[in-house]
Amino acid sequence: MITYTFLQQYWWFIVSLLAGILVFLMFVQGANSLIFRLGQNEAERELVVNATGRKWEFTFTTLVTFGGAFFAAFPLFYSTSFGGAYWVWMAILVTFVLQAVSYEYQSKDGNFLGKNFFRRTLVLNGFAGPFLVGAAVATFFTGSDFCVEKNAISEAGLIVPAISTWGTAWHGLEALANPWNIVLGMAVVFLSRTLGGLYLLNQINDDQLRPRCRRQVISDAIPFLIFFLAFVGYLLCKDGFAVDEYGTVSLVGHKYLTNLLEMPVTLGIFLVGVVLVLLGIIRPILNEKFTRGIWPAGIGTILTVLSLFLVAGLNQTAYYPSVTNLQSSLTLSNSCSSEFTLTVMAWVSLFIPFVLAYIAHAWHAIDKKEITKEELKDAHHKY
Amino acid sequence: MTILEVASSQGLDWSRAQFALTACYHWLFVPLTLGLALVMGIMETIYYKTKDEFWKKTTQFWQKLFGINFAIGVATGIILEFEFGTNWSNYSWFVGDIFGAPLAIEGIVAFFMEATFIAVMFFGWNKVSRRFHLASTWLTGLGATLSAWWILVANSWMQHPVGMDFNPETVRNEMMDFFAVAFSPAAVNKFCHTVTSGWMTGAVFVVGVSCWYLLRGRNKKMALASIKVGATVGVVSALLVLFTGDRSGIEMAENQPMKLAAAEGLEKGGKGAAFSIVPGVEVPGVLSILATHDINGYVPGTQDIIDGYSYEKDGKTITVKGAKERMESGKIALQAFKDFRESAEKDDQKAKNEARATFEKHKADFGYGYIEKADDLIPPTGLVYWSFRVMVGCGSLLLLILIGLWWQQRRGKLEQSKLLLHAGLWSIPLVYAAGQAGWIVAEVGRQPWAIQDLLPVNAAISGISAGAVQTTFFIFLAIFTVLLACEVRILCRAIKGHNAE
Helix, strand or coil: CCCHHHHHHHHHHHHHHHHHHHHHHCHHHHHHCCHHHHCCCHHHHHHHHHHHHCCHHHHHHHHHHHHHHHHHHCHHHHHHHHHHCHHHHHHHHHHHHHHHHHHHHHCCCCCCCCHHHHHHHHHHHHHHHHHHHHHHHHHHHHCECEEECHHHHHCCCCCCCCCEEECCCCCCHHHHHCHHHHHHHHHHHHHHHHHHHHHHHHHECCCCHHHHHHHHHHHHHHHHHHHHHHHHHHHHHCCEEEECCCCCEEEECCHHHHHHHHCHHHHHHHHHHHHHHHHHHHHHHHCCCCCCCHHHHHHHHHHHHHHHHHHHHCCCECCECECCCHHHCECHHHHCCCHHHHHHHHHHHCHHHHHHHHHHHHHHHHCCCCECHHHHHHCCCCC | CCHHHHHHHHHHHHHHHHHHHHHHHHHHHHHHHHHHHHHHHHHHHHHHHHCCHHHHHHHHHHHHHHHHHHHHHHHHHHHHHHHHHHCCHHHHHHHHHHHHHHHHHHHHHHHHHHHHHHHHHHHCCCCCCHHHHHHHHHHHHHHHHHHHHHHHHHHHHHHCCCCEEEECCCCEEEECCHHHHHCCHHHHHHHHHHHHHHHHHHHHHHHHHHHHHHHHCCCHHHHHHHHHHHHHHHHHHHHHHHHHHHHHHHHHHHHCHHHHHHHHCCCCCEECCCEEEECCEEECCHHHHHHHCCCCCEECCHHHHHHCEEEEECCEEEEECCHHHHHHHHHHHHHHHHHHHHHHHHCCHHHHHHHHHHHHHHHHHHHHHHCCCHHHHCCCHHHHHHHHHHHHHHHHHHHHHHHHHHHHHHHCCHHHCHHHHHHHHHHHHHHHHHHHHHHHHHHHCCCCEEECCCEEHHHCCCCCCHHHHHHHHHHHHHHHHHHHHHHHHHHHHHHHHCCCC
16 A cells, blocks of 8 residues: 555655665765875876766766755755755865866866866865765764744745754854764765775776775775774664654654664665675775675665665654754654655656666676776777 | 844845856856757767768767866756755745656656766767667767756746645645646746757857868868758757747746736836837837737736736736735735644634635735735846847847858858858857846746745745855855866867867
């Protein structure tokens, strides 16, 4: 039976899945943060840039679609978080805007800003993108400083008051004062670098770069694991924002741990995800011939992030909690679109497997040959 | 007026400025993407059919320019999407139930298609079959066009909201009919007008660059071949722009008479209204023809719309409520909405039902309840008036130039027609001026409405300070301007440096 509640959960699942795919695809950002570290001469830096340059649009498009899906399915989140945590979202946007043009412009004749300017913007986006996205996602568990008052819009006046108001003039930057938001931000930075290293290892066939990528994976995987495990530990111990059948939100001890235990499938997804990530990291380190670690690690990343989002929103949990006013917290049912819209969008979502299929087909066609210095010399389109 | 209100109304202006800035920059790049995609598709099809390496090289040259332009179009586009949330947060909730859907569909259906196949198009020349590559080039263009479809559905819905109903329980408009939203005649027409103007931009760009080569006596074969394709696409699309523009006029008269009155600077309207070419030069009856396809058709002026008016049509008298009256009715709707919410909180079912009944009666004027003064309903007339003339003037001139170029290349006398080649080169700025002016008419012309008759901009914004928006405005202004300068310089170098022979 397709009920309104089912549709809300279905759309939360889609949004969560997109979040997982986005974090996986941020291997582009991770690898870009390593341009100068891995590429010790121009030819090597070119290899790194061209390897990520063939994939950046997928990451970018997933970010846009993640935003669009959130808007369509949970518009109150869109208006509350984007309009409230203004500076965080603006900072994310600025770094992605710079990234979008960096590839195309950097090596072209007429670029008066210089090649290194655009390489540095790639590095900036490589660090700031994953960090800010990670910190923003952490607030799904740690909470934010906002109020929602739908009646506000009944006030006429020169300016009609906003339905969602933020509690501080910092507009999102205050989230950086919470160390746990920083911890998840750092975990995502090092995860994307680990994935970036694994991606380059698989993509580029170069005698000098490959061992360097392997070493880099180790040195990023260790801080990733420390930050990630710290955050997961914190999450399992902390109080969570539960919502009862009347829509009342309250703090409940070990809510997220309870969610995992009460949703065995989600727990399973989480555990499989973590194991796959570890496998993807460890195998190429142990086996010098194995270069395909990006696949288990990537799929593992998607599953892990998916399960964390499910923990944040399912099982009667407020996914975007307000610490200022508990009852303003956003839950699936108080922030979602109408049943009609969710149904229409559910039909649209049937396109997703088809989209994934042609992406896989095109990706495979392009990646049949590994990237080498020789291949780049003959490339028709090169950054 | 309190200090807080002053600050907020400045915040409103800065938010509008920021959105306008992003939209204007975005529309510098998108039409070229749409148009070049079509030209490249045609050229590669010729290559596919003839296997002539010359056409492959020609396609690749335009593709290189396409790539330089594409990235910055993507970059400016992402900001537009997120700005609905960041700067127009009330808007996002108030109509998110309808407006979010086209944006999500755009992402799922169109952007991925574009992103996937553009990679094959750029990197696949030596890796995939000729057939797959040709398909990828067309699919990249199709993806871009589909994305235009969905974003223009969203925009048309703001100009002419249909297929929804306001629900006071949830305090938002909710979608009632998806197909009414996705295929409203306004959306279909807007899409056709906008996309064909994009084709025209791409065609004019190709023609203009090729004219420059001919004037310099360089890359002649490529330039002539490109003009052949470009001028044909250009003439066809310019005619389509003209035709759909005519439909837009009729639609504007029906759904947004205030915009039309502002575009004409018409204060007092009437039957057989005259069209103003420039101030002081008028052609009798032409405005009525444009707006109603009838020389005696009635066209209201800005003051008529404020005061209310009536006219005869098919033997019947049609009376249109004045804006002042609608504002009063809107205040009643707003009060009834407030009463509804209060009685719902107190669980007073009787009062709730009464308030609901009053609200339903005045619902159509709800948006007018937010309007402070009737004069606020008149958009900036001068800007809309002149933009309309720039759009139509440049568009008509471009059609003539394109026909001239097409005709001369057909006769094989293009290289001798120096004047026409110069005109071809200078049509590049003209086509951009026309496109920008068109959007100014469409967007400034509907002020103060974010959504026509439903939500004015002063009720749509987020609770952020003017200072914050001002800061991001200047950050974006600086970034876009520097990147635009960089793009133009790279494009010019790529054109100058290209040697096809």
